[in-house]
Amino acid sequence: MNPLALMIFLSSLAIGTTITLSSYHWLLAWVGLEINTLAIIPILTKTSHPRAIEAATKYFLTQAAASALILFSSLINAWQTGEWYINSLTDLPVNAISIAIMMKLGLAPLHFWMPEVLQGIPLSTGLILSTWQKIAPMTLLLQISHLINLNLAIIIGLASVLIGGWGGIGQIQLRKIMAFSSIGHLGWMIVILKFNPQLTLFNFFIYILMTASMFMSLMTISATKMSEISTSWSKTPTMTATTIIILLSLAGLPPLTGFAPKLLITLELVKQNTTIVAATIMLASLLALFFYLRLSYIISLTLPPNTPNSLATWRILAKSHSMTAVMSTLTIILLPATPTILLFM
Numbered sequence: 288m289n290p291l292a293l294m295i296f297l298s299s300l301a302i303g304t305t306i307t308l309s310s311y312h313w314l315l316a317w318v319g320l321e322i323n324t325l326a327i328i329p330i331l332t333k334t335s336h337p338r339a340i341e342a343a344t345k346y347f348l349t350q351a352a353a354s355a356l357i358l359f360s361s362l363i364n365a366w367q368t369g370e371w372y373i374n375s376l377t378d379l380p381v382n383a384i385s386i387a388i389m390m391k392l393g394l395a396p397l398h399f400w401m402p403e404v405l406q407g408i409p410l411s412t413g414l415i416l417s418t419w420q421k422i423a424p425m426t427l428l429l430q431i432s433h434l435i436n437l438n439l440a441i442i443i444g445l446a447s448v449l450i451g452g453w454g455g456i457g458q459i460q461l462r463k464i465m466a467f468s469s470i471g472h473l474g475w476m477i478v479i480l481k482f483n484p485q486l487t488l489f490n491f492f493i494y495i496l497m498t499a500s501m502f503m504s505l506m507t508i509s510a511t512k513m514s515e516i517s518t519s520w521s522k523t524p525t526m527t528a529t530t531i532i533i534l535l536s537l538a539g540l541p542p543l544t545g546f547a548p549k550l551l552i553t554l555e556l557v558k559q560n561t562t563i564v565a566a567t568i569m570l571a572s573l574l575a576l577f578f579y580l581r582l583s584y585i586i587s588l589t590l591p592p593n594t595p596n597s598l599a600t601w602r603i604l605a606k607s608h609s610m611t612a613v614m615s616t617l618t619i620i621l622l623p624a625t626p627t628i629l630l631f632m
Contacts (some may be wrong), residue, residue: 288333299326300419307423312371313361316427317354320391323423324350327415331408342407346416349390349400356387373430381434391424393466394443394473395450402454402466410511413462414502417469418495425476425491432484440481441564445571447474452574459513461505464578468537469498471575478568479552482559485632490548492628496621497537497545500614504530507608516582517589526608529615531583536618538579539572544621551625 299322307319324347331343364380365371376384386397393401405413428435451471458464472494476487505511507526508519519527536543541550549572556565621628 288329292329293333296326296330299323300330300415304419304423308426311373313357313365313373314371316373317358317361320350320354320357320423323420324354327412327420330412330415331404333412334409336407338407342404345400346404353387353390356390357384360384360387373427374434376431376434381431382436382439384431385428385435385439388424388428389443389477392421392428392473393470394477395446395470396443398447398450398470401470402463405462405466406460408462410462410502410506413465414499414506417465417498417502421473421491421495425487428477428480429484429488432480432487435481437481440477441561444474444476444478444480445564445567447471447477448568448571449474449574452571452577455575455578458578461511461513461516461582464582465498465501468575468579469494471572472498472537475548475552475568475572478564479555482561483555485629486548486551486555488632489629490552492632493544493548493621496614497533497618500611500618501530501533501537503608503611503614504533507611513582513585517585519586526611527586529619531586533615533618534579534583534586538576540576542622544618547622547625 303319303322303324303326305319306322307316310316310319328343328347331346332339360380360383361371364376364384367377367380368375390397405416408416447470451467451469451474454470455464455467458467472490476490476494479490480487504526505516508516508523508530510516510519516527516530519530532543536545539545539549553565553569556562556568
């Protein structure tokens with residue numbers, strides 16, 4: 288893609304997200320979401336491949352349906368209340384808007400588009416889709432968190448954690464595994480959204496950090512399938528070792544960064560006398576833990592017969608990956624700084 292065109296589309300992404308973040312009017316928030324959607328479509332199709340075109344079409348249709356639902360619901364709400372203010376929602380429009388925003392995020396049972404879209408696009412575009420594109424919808428959910436139906440949030444959150452675990456178990460494509468991982472992490476955020484929005488924001492921050500570092504690691508070792516990560520040790524040993532630890536952080540194992548949000552959310556659910564929900568979500572997250580550990584096993588404990596004897600493959604160009612290093616470091620060692628981060632939220 289032409290660098291100038293790419294810069295224009297990325298700037299439009301930033302502008303769309305900023306408009307939604309700074310809006311207090313539903314129409315303005317909808318405009319920001321639409322700019323976001325229209326800006327990422329050309330980025331999805333920058334590699335002219337049938338899979339990329341298919342992914343862009345699926346993404347556009349899903350996002351357009353969700354945006355239409357947001358617009359119609361906010362219009363009906365404005366008709367009933369006489370104002371477009373984001374926090375002034377009645378019961379019926381708030382449920383419809385919540386479902387539409389959850390559809391934009393890719394939460395279960397409205398998640399079917401996400402694995403297919405991520406599978407059809409490059410890793411760099413998948414990074415944008417899994418992190419930046421979720422900022423605007425999540426901000427809107429946080430703004431109306433006190434109005435959302437509690438039963439709806441818990442049901443969709445539990446369904447997302449279960450499907451995020453079950454769906455990822457049978458996958459061999461790393462992009463689909465990351466899609467189901469994203470669905471599972473978003474499920475944790477939605478379960479706690481009504482009780483403690485601050486924890487949802489903290490979990491979202493950690494999720495973006497971990498997902499971005501995982502995608503950057505996969506881009507560094509040029510891996511999109513399990514068979515490719517099993518041979519990555521001979522190419523970039525240090526990066527491969529870091530990728531294993533990032534996977535364990537995504538799984539939420541102590542003493543890594545990913546352990547903090549899961550611990551705090553579980554404690555908050557117990558405090559709110561929803562012990563059954565806490566127990567269910569922890570048991571459901573064991574499904575996701577299985578495929579994270581399987582990936583770690585494939586990277587570290589399998590050695591294919593075609594591995595070269597040299598320490599580093601000569602075809603790999605020596606590039607500087609400073610951003611990947613920073614994100615990976617934060618994903619691994621940020622657990623002790625959790626109280627400080629929460630203090631500033």
